[in-house]
Structure formats: C-alpha cells, structure tokens
Amino acid sequence: xxxxxxxxxxxxxxxxxxxxxxxxxxxxxxxxxxxxxxxxxxxxxxxxxxxxxxxxxxxxxxxxxxxxxxxxxxxxxxxxxxxxxxxxxxxxxxxxxxxxxxxxxxxxxxxxxxxxxxxxxxxxxxxxxxxxxxxxxxxxxxxxxxxxxxxxxxxxxxxxxx
Ligand SMILES: [Zn+2]
Numbered sequence: 001x002x003x004x005x006x007x008x009x010x011x012x013x014x015x016x017x018x019x020x021x022x023x024x025x026x027x028x029x030x031x032x033x034x035x036x037x038x039x040x041x042x043x044x045x046x047x048x049x050x051x052x053x054x055x056x057x058x059x060x061x062x063x064x065x066x067x068x069x070x071x072x073x074x075x076x077x078x079x080x081x082x083x084x085x086x087x088x089x090x091x092x093x094x095x096x097x098x099x100x101x102x103x104x105x106x107x108x109x110x111x112x113x114x115x116x117x118x119x120x121x122x123x124x125x126x127x128x129x130x131x132x133x134x135x136x137x138x139x140x141x142x143x144x145x146x147x148x149x150x151x152x153x154x155x156x157x158x159x160x161x162x
Contacts, residue, residue: 016093023095027083035076042068092144093126103133125150 046058046065058065089098098120105114116133130143147153 020087020090020092020095023090024083024087027087028080031079031083034079038072038075042072088142089120089129091122091124091126092146094122094124096122096124098129099123105133 042065046062046068048058059069060066086097090096091098100121100123102119103116104119105116107116118131118133120129120131121127125147127144127146130145132142
C-alpha cells in the first residue's frame with residue numbers, strides 16, 4: 001500500500017512540475033505575442049510608400065526608426081527577464097507569489113547558523129524557497145523545500161505530545 005501511495009505522490013509531484021513549467025511556457029508565449037504586436041505596431045508606424053523604397057531597410061538609415069527599434073529591443077528583453085524573474089519567486093505547487101521574505105544566516109556566525117540568505121514561503125504552506133544572498137559565483141541557485149501536508153505535520157506534533 002505504501003508503494004501505491006509513493007507512486008501517487010510521484011504522479012502528483014509530476015503534475016505540479018508540469019504545471020509550474022507550463023505556466024512559464026504560457027507566460028513566454030504571451031510575452032512573444034506582445035512582442036509581435038509591438039513589432040507590428042513599429043512596422044506600421046514607420047511604413048513607407050512602395051515607390052519611395054530606394055533603400056532596403058530603414059534600420060541604421062533613419063534615426064527615428066533606429067531609436068524605436070532600440071526601445072523595442074529593450075522592451076523585449078525586459079519583458080522576457082521579468083517573466084523568468086517572476087517564475088523564480090512562485091510557489092512550485094500552487095503558482096502563487098512567495099511571501100514574507102526573512103533574512104537568515106550571518107557571515108560572522110556562518111559556521112553556527114549558515115551563510116546569509118533570504119527565505120520566502122508560500123502563504124498556503126506548500127514550501128520554502130532559500131535564495132543565497134551572496135553572488136560570488138554568479139547568481140546562486142535557489143533552493144526549494146516542499147513541505148509535507150501541514151495537517152499531517154500538526155497531527156504528528158499532537159501524537160508526540162501524547
Ligand atoms: Zn503554494
């Protein structure tokens with residue numbers, strides 16, 4: 001029976017994983033569509049009559065168009081960065097934004113209480129995200145710890161009291 005439950009937990013975790021990455025893919029698709037609309041608006045805004053088309057492209061020949069293209073590329077990179085950054089701080093189970101950042105650890109007491117990091121939790125108790133504070137070797141990989149069912153943990157505490 002425990003093996004059956006283990007398989008069920010694996011399926012549930014797989015579903016959560018699919019939902020988490022599916023949400024990121026959905027956000028990236030939405031961002032791509034927004035970028036296409038902005039690109040279309042840029043092309044429409046700088047449309048020229050066909051008989052005036054002496055050069056192949058306006059880019060690097062027309063200051064207004066080149067500046068608008070630069071602004072569009074900044075907008076695109078900002079949009080993609082925001083989508084990925086937002087995904088990092090979402091619960092892996094329910095996809096809600098993680099809340100209540102708490103700074104833990106300390107450099108002077110590193111061996112006692114660990115390195116400085118910021119911990120975020122899901123407001124519904126699904127897990128904790130630990131983000132290292134130092135950026136010595138690039139941005140540290142965030143560390144997600146899924147919590148057990150909160151009611152099971154409370155029942156276990158009640159059993160310990162008896
Ligand atoms: Zn959650």
